[in-house]
Amino acid sequence: MDNIILIFVCMLLGFLLKNNKDFPLLSYKALNQFVIYISLPAVALYYIPKLEISSKLLFPLGIAWLGFALSYLFFNTFSKIFGWSNKLTGCLIIVAGLGNTSFVGFPVIEAVYGKKALETAVIVDQPGSFVVVSTLAILVATLYSRHSSNSVSAIFKKILFFPPFVAFVIAVLLNVLNLDFPLELQSVFQRLGTTVTPIALVAVGMQLEFDWKSKHWKFLTLGLLFKLFITPAFFYLLYVIILNGKGVEIQVSVLESAMAPMITGAIVAVNYGLKPKLANMMIGFGIPLSFVTLVFWWWVLKGL
Template structure:
């Protein structure tokens, strides 16, 4: 993998974030528009991107690589969970902040940030492996993640709500994509082309929305919370560098190593703020954590990609 072309593609994505930031500051878009666009991405364009990226002709190599992504992805989440536990022990955090910090550390922004960067570096094959990784994300987020953010309350009917929300359009699209992958025939063009056109809008829309959401956070408040600096280092540097070190010692295709490292180094998931609001946790802290990790990802992502090219 050549560093300069990859860096160029990554910086193009971050330019879109800056444009999104600017148009929100200038009130070209409203909060309601950002919310509606976010819903459009999560419910329509991202599922379309996932389905078309998984409509490969079945091969044992792709299947084995997918299993590898799933297995090593589980290891990366295990490390993140341990880091979150140690962080809260060291700083003696209390609920509900404890759950928010854990969520910020454990869950990377695979959909809004990870998929576009994988697409820029590896194309649709990268999205395929990202979708497999995202299965883990959803399973852990709707179990342990919900537990993190509801530990301070006695939420009724939590299991029923978790099951209902788990079967979201993103997860459904992954299951459909798996069927596309396993199907002994090609998906008809009349179905595949509209899905691909929709999916291609995901990257620019996601970057613009990310920038717009950043514009709503007061940076001065974030700077006052020193714990968020540690969270940022753990999420953006410790996790991907640890995964890069471990995976570099194992024989595997470059794209598998790259996808795992890139995804493990993404900023904190925007779901942190969404879920914190949904479950009456500390949504302000959650938004601040998403803000600082997303902002500093503009620096850390090129660094991690550079390290990938040197291994």
């Protein structure tokens, strides 16, 4: 419950601070960079060396990778039909294609299924959501931003030197070699990793605007419809109906697919100039709305 309260407190603080003259106008950019260069790499360096690699990864691992592919196909199709701009399309692909599988996901999963279920939730988040936002999201952001004329080598360099991706590669090597950092460093990484959500949400709050005449509302509605209903419906059809999956692992995986949009995905969209207002509206409205839609999906899944 404390995590849920923290979400709303941080967004409210950011919303109030944006009108405080003591804070520079673009303070949120510094906060976003802190998350990308420090907080997210720390998360990878702490969690990934500890993951157990096995076949049981497949169902939860597919949530982020297949979900992002589905988002790409869905919004690209709409873009071609209605003639959307690259920035709008890129924003929706990234923000609606990634779920908040950790900070919102972990406490929800633990509350519903118990602490043991977090083993599945971590797989959805770390080799899933975290890696997708560090690779595919950066690829899409680069291709759909104003610098979309970048060469293949330039795009590759942006992914290769993206700080969370660098940390991920190091962490995977340690995992493969069955090594980990000294306990003192692990503690440092764990504490730095906990700064992801509060700092990111304050940054979101600083950019959140309630312009009722905005043209973003219809795109916000479509983006949240996709993230909160279409995506989990797809995985329910695939995992439960087609593949006949059952048990807590399947329930956790599908419920994680129904989580609100990922905060880090919004940060990537903002940093690449992909409709920042829409990206932050997706977070600001998506998180509270998801607590209602998650109840529906829990009810659908509870019989498995």
